Amino acid sequence: MKKLLIVPLALSALFLGCTQEQQNKLGRTIQNYTGVNGVVDIYSGGKLVMRFLKVDKLTTAHGTDDNKPRPYRFAYGYIDKNFNYKVDPDEKKKVYFEVTNYETYIFYENPLP
Template identity: 60%
Template sequence: MTGATALFLLSACTQEQQNKISRDIQNWTGTNGVLEIYAGDKLVRRFIKIDKLSTALGTEDGKPRPYRFGYGVLDENLNMLADPGEKKVYFEISDYAGNYVFFESPR
């Protein structure tokens, strides 16, 4: 399949289908991600070196659940570095949670 054909097929998808394709690709490829969680305008928690942020799926029905999960280093002192003693942990973030931002690490 050529790039033009793929682009045409993607443009024929609804926005929801495009979002799902994007999530599937993101879940598959992974990133060097950073997840920041805010309480109001204050940064309260940061996870770094996240391989991928996945959308949870139901066991029985396979439908997307309203939360994301992943593994990352808990950046306890919020300095964007994996310091000695800071460990890789499992985390979940709800769609209904407060403000959070997930982005590729600039480092």
């Protein structure tokens, strides 16, 4: 019983000893491993115009030669044509998409199971 209690306490102490950036990196690593049921909403003129479902992560693009970050992010997901938070039969194809730093978009976990 004591061993079961010691392991979580040791992990908690290790995690709390990390800087905020190290904690964020660790959290992202865990999410990359386990996956995220993410949603990306894209807005134009204050109106929802596109929604992507089952997005694991948004990746910042980097240049091939200079490895500098580019002003857009990319991911793969399913287009939610009717905005119902479900992948319907006519939405079964996973697509590549990009969002620029100049667009209004939100990335969040799907509120429906």
